[in-house]
Amino acid sequence: MAPTTKPTINTYVSDMLALERHIAQPIKHQASDEAVTSSPKAARVVNEALTLTQNHIEALEQRLDALGGHSGSPVKSGVATALGAAAAAIGDVRKTEVSKYLRDDYSALALASAGYTMLHTTALALGDATTAALAKRHLADVATAVMRISATLPAVVLAELREEGVSIDTNVVAEADRGVDDAWREGASRSSN
Numbered sequence: 001m002a003p004t005t006k007p008t009i010n011t012y013v014s015d016m017l018a019l020e021r022h023i024a025q026p027i028k029h030q031a032s033d034e035a036v037t038s039s040p041k042a043a044r045v046v047n048e049a050l051t052l053t054q055n056h057i058e059a060l061e062q063r064l065d066a067l068g069g070h071s072g073s074p075v076k077s078g079v080a081t082a083l084g085a086a087a088a089a090i091g092d093v094r095k096t097e098v099s100k101y102l103r104d105d106y107s108a109l110a111l112a113s114a115g116y117t118m119l120h121t122t123a124l125a126l127g128d129a130t131t132a133a134l135a136k137r138h139l140a141d142v143a144t145a146v147m148r149i150s151a152t153l154p155a156v157v158l159a160e161l162r163e164e165g166v167s168i169d170t171n172v173v174a175e176a177d178r179g180v181d182d183a184w185r186e187g188a189s190r191s192s193n
Contacts, residue, residue: 005126010069012119013131016138017060019115023108024053030101039159042098045152049105049145056138063134099157106149113142150180 027050030036037043064070120135154176161168 005128006067006069009123009126009128009131010064010067012122013060013064013067014069016112016115016119016135017057017064019112020053020056020060023105023112024050024057026101026108027053027105030105033097033101035098036101039098039156041152042102042156045102045145045148046105048148049109052141052145056141059134059138063131067131099153099160102149102153102156106146106153109142109146109149113139113146116142147184150184151177154180 027046030046031043031050036046116135116139120132120139123129123132123135155173158168158170158173158176162170
């Protein structure tokens with residue numbers, strides 16, 4: 001990697017570090033939330049997402065250090081902190097908080113997916129194989145987490161509806177699960193064309 005490309009790679013890695021830190025804040029709050037801990041399926045995916053983001057943060061910090069960069073401006077980090085705190089506060093007032101937590105986590109991880117795609121492409125284009133490999137691993141991690149959240153949502157939504165006293169057909173869990181699986185397979189099939 002040419003010395004002139006380091007600032008570009010540093011910026012992309014720093015941006016992903018700030019994003020992962022932002023994602024981790026509300027997920028950390030969720031992991032200790034009583035509504036989440038009382039739902040084994042939700043607790044599992046939230047804790048997996050928390051571990052994933054913590055591992056990504058550590059790896060990005062190490063990579064940025066190896067590149068001789070820094071973790072971003074205090075303004076960027078401050079904005080991420082404020083946004084994470086706001087997301088946690090919103091979650092405190094929701095009635096159906098677990099499904100909405102998962103929806104928000106899904107959305108945040110989808111954003112991370114785009115960021116890792118950008119980092120991977122940039123690193124490849126600039127000849128930084130180490131950063132490209134890290135971005136590809138993190139992208140695969142995020143894709144797995146998004147799919148697990150998606151597979152968990154039907155059961156969580158139905159449980160919340162039941163808790164709210166809504167009359168539901170509990171037999172639709174398997175149908176909803178199949179619908180999610182079919183949609184992911186169809187999407188994968190379309191993307192390969």
